[in-house]
Amino acid sequence: MGSCEGGVAVVVKRTEVVVAVLPVAESRLAMSNLDLLLPPLDVGIFLCYDKGSENINNETKISMLKRGLGQALVPFYPLAGEVVMNSQGEPALFCNNRGVDFVHAFADIDLQHLDLYTPDASIHGNFVPIKKHGVLSVQVTETKCGGLVIGCTFDHRAADAHSINKFLVAWADITRSICPLNISDKAMVNKYTPCFRRSLLTPRKPSHHDPAIDDMYILIKNAAPPSNSPPLFHLQSRIYQISAYHIQRLQSLAGPKRTKLESFTALLWKLLAKSAKHNKKKCKLGIVVNGRNCLTDSSTTDTKISFDEYFGNVLSVPYSESTVGELKSLPLSAIANKVHACVESAANEEHFRGLVDWVEKQRPQQAMCKVYSCIPNEAEEAAVVVSSGQRFPVSQMEFGWGRPCFGSYYFPWGGYTGYVMPMPSAANDGDWIVFMHLSPSHLDFIERDAPNIFKPFVK
Template sequence: MPGDPKAMMVRVESSRLVKPSDQGHPPPTTLRVPLSIFDKVTYDTHIAVIYAFRPPIPSNSMVEKGLSRVLSEYREWAGRLGKDPEGNPFILLNDEGVRFIEASADTTLDKAMPFKPSAALLSFHPSLHGVAELVQVQLTRFTCGSLMVGFTAHHLVADGHATSNFLVAWGLASRGLAIDPLPLHDRASFFVPRSPPRLEFKHRGVEFMTRNKFDKGKDNPLKDDIVVHRVHFTKEFLHKLKAQASLGSKSNRPYTTFESLVAHLWRLVTRARGLDGCETTHVRISVNGRTRLSPRVPNEYFGNLVLWAFPRAKVAELIGKPLQFAAELIHDEVAKVNDGYFRSFIDFASSGVVESENLVPTADMGKSVLCPNLEVDSWLRFPFYDLDFGGGAPPYYFMPSYFPVEGMLFILPSSMGDGSIDAFVPLFCHSVDAFKQDCYSLV
């Protein structure tokens, strides 16, 4: 059945560790890189993405050679996580290596496409659980010569921006080209707290919460009823949506495509869930600090540098008011996560309060249900499609792996390359029909 990976057999041929290439002067393997406050506040989990490439594709050995070479510039990925006697987390640069798996599929890529978001996708990348390696790669060859690349990376080491830069650099290294730009590894000097500290914003209950709250309600007996629905928004629809969302904008400037689409999806999912109008719903939206901090942090910074905006509304207001109401909420809350907010977070997270009060991050992948809230992970600005191992063409297909967390949405550019956008929307089965019914409605 096309689009159903269950209909094919994926067989693992080999598995080994790939270590950074020796550039002539082996570096010490006892160095420890302390995690920054932004590393420690993010998701403590692996994230997986899947690429598909059509031939001509270089051999697995060339891709492996490029991986070894790029790891010499990104040694953190070849290291291991650890903690010092005081419990402070760090990355040990011991060059233990990343997991490299070669596999084969018993069909052509055309017969397998398009891939539906389902548990069968998990066969295209290594497990995300119980692994010491910080990066894992699986190359799956199809009978037509096409290649699937399953890539997993630990979020504590780097955010999506930094990880996508690494992937582009891997392609350069595989083609024998210079890795440019090189990553910036300084995880300390950009985030020095002010003296005296100025805690100008609330951070308890935003980035941090008490451990008791964190431990409650991590699972849901209905998690098996969650399906991931992929929806495609054409460039033409997005233009109309943006125009609709921007009617009466108080700044007299149109809202962005991202703000307009998230507003649309927020209202769609909220309506499909059938929530009580008196409930409050919020959306967790990542904000990249590289462009928010002043002076700006270079784009080459390797690590995590993300905080979150939390636009919120009563369900009745969100659904009952026009689209521009939601777009304005999103725009205003994202704008508030500015240099001052980031500096306040740095002061708070560096003050010792987190440790003394036993606070933990609110970023938690342990939950399977986010209702009545949403999280939106936008990959619209990441250069994931710039990965080229030597075939001379962008990836034929790119998507997140299967993450059935109700309410955790992924938004990314469509592989069509025409300005359209794909959204991966996990919902309870009973909400899907209602979501589909209104998905392309601008009313």
């Protein structure tokens, strides 16, 4: 039994392991060079469902979820496996159908009273499970009002958000379907068959890369060693809602050629600078770039694969830095131009092919994005990574009893580099839900300086 800081007890009713409903031949699936850039990090997701008007009780819903999960694990079989180390000390996926830990719990709280603004206190470990085994863990929690919270935690080394989103939609579709997934039906299999072809991301021969990658990535052994002194501060997670009006307003201020994400990111970068007292300090900004739209299948096989279906990590994190003084003085449009240039530096096939080659050159030494290694000091004010969750398909997570009333990623990692992820509102009204993991002082300043934009989320 666990409990929220507010005194709400979360009682575990049952714990079991859900396996793929069809036999899965044991195999090892190598991680691509892009997977190898990820350290052992677990990422959480949670979805909230009101009781709804459907005549389905929670026991039936949870039975449906388990049944659908067992079927979804057939095409997404690596999620039922484990991460193991190979002879080189590198992680690989052991596809052995170990299964997914599935927890059924009850929380003595009405869903509308659940604190979603400060999820570290209310959600972590209570509604989003702490993964102990395997690649994926699931917890389904009943609430006093009859609602449900579905929480998932997955190993980031196995998949990025794009891949997990595909799995979640498939799980929802299968669960909602009147008839179980017919594995012999070729059309259904194709609909839910992700691509695990690692040859799509093999190094080139001869290999080569843009020297700029040497400035974006670093060997972990060369990163700043951890200090023996107490941490300067602990990052905190908060969830905000930004209205569609303010998103459009930001985009108009940033310029007609700038995306909503670039406009929002420019504002965030400027706010971090405004919170600082020393103009010579630097603020670093990383942007997560999904390479699927940049890459083409260059393999010699007859069957060409769309990278949209590729399951794994296809990400790069270019970053830019500016002094506090410069960011304070620049208009939002000029900062948005800097953000755009940062994104464009990685949003091309040559960058991703070069990154694959760069990792191959370093193996088996592990590397990481350099922006993750930042530590605030006399020269650095802050570093933050912005990841677009705008394609988070929250409105498609319909398991058979209505759409979620709320959904968000939850990613409280270690270190001092912040993490921010904007996602669409479950209401599908153009508003954004923004998960922010920053220092308390930065979060407090953002709320004071832009209270009309960053509204603490209240259900």
